[in-house]
Amino acid sequence: ARREPRMSERKQPEGDDEDSERFEEFLESFNQLELLETHRHLIPVGTPSGWSGQSDDEEDEEQERSEEWYEMQxxxxxxxxxxxxxxxxxxxxxxxxxxxxxxxxxxxxxxxxxxxxxxxxxxxxxxxxxxxxxxxxxxxxxxxxxxxxxxxxxxxxxxxxxxxxxxxxxxxxINAQTNGLLTPLHIAAGNKNSRETLELLLMNRYVKADLKNNLDETALDIARRTDVYHYLFEIVEDCINAVSP
Missing domain, CATH: 1.25.40.20 (Ankyrin repeat-containing domain)
Structure with missing residues (x-):
């Protein structure tokens, strides 16, 4: 497979020994970290850097900048x-x-x-x-x-x-419905990270787990379809069975 040649492998212009020597000297003295520090202002915001290390002082400084950023906003x-x-x-x-x-x-x-x-x-x-x-x-x-x-x-x-x-x-x-007839229970039923919220809603005495959205689905239908915590609906099993055909 072809690859881009390294800088040291690139062919130099013939007939110019002085330029070649300067080029070799540049390669020997080239320091990426130093270049990053001296030319950081030329790097566009959001451009990822190859340098992943960060000291505690730098982290503290970043937090300070973050607060300053909020204040500026x-x-x-x-x-x-x-x-x-x-x-x-x-x-x-x-x-x-x-x-x-x-x-x-x-x-x-x-x-x-x-x-x-x-x-x-x-x-x-x-x-x-x-x-x-x-x-x-x-x-x-x-x-x-x-x-x-x-x-x-x-x-x-x-x-x-x-x-x-x-x-x-x-x-x-707790049973408020959106334009698509979604209740908070419908919303939570389709969320893979919603166990605590589902438990909160299902244990509320006023929840109507049998309400359907505009696709004729109950929250349990959504939970079964997405395979997310459908077993929690056993809490209101009597209510669901009461409206089942």
Missing amino acids: EKRMEKNPEKLLLWAAENNRLSTVKRLLSEKLAPVNARDEDQYTPLHRAAYSGHLDIAHELVAQGADVHAQTVDGWTPLHSACKWNNTNVAAFLLQQGAD
Whole structure:
């Protein structure tokens, strides 16, 4: 198989011994790590480096840069407080959420283009403290996106059980259906990482496991089809059998 020749194997121009000697000297003194350090600014952002080592000091510095990056993002969005609130809820910036709400700079039920609220974003990101603060400030636990998803659907999609439990405590509808008639139980039933959330939902006395989506499937049908934790539905076996033909 053909391969690209190494730099030292490439043929040099004939008749120029001085250039050849300089080329050989360059090869002997060439240091990739040194070049990386001196020309790092020429490497496009996102380009992977061949250097994988990282000292503790570098890791600490990266964490500091990360915090600086968050602060920089917040400054950029200060003139758009609703956008900032949505972003802060998703990125677990509790102090920013509290400030925006206490100073009444943004409504607690602000919406993005898909009608997600800050509570939706906190729910799918698993930020329980943010969810607590939003609900305490009047966030709507029944708010729906353009697809009919509630914050509880969002929490169940990503197996954020603590947030889901909190939303249920705050009166979220466990049987709320999306535009496609999916309940939170349907959503959790198709998730391979949803055992804790499925147990939470199935042990709730108000869950209606027999509800069907627009494909005429129950949550158990989805669990059986995807072979994910279908045995957990034995918890509500009596309910399922009652509606079976």
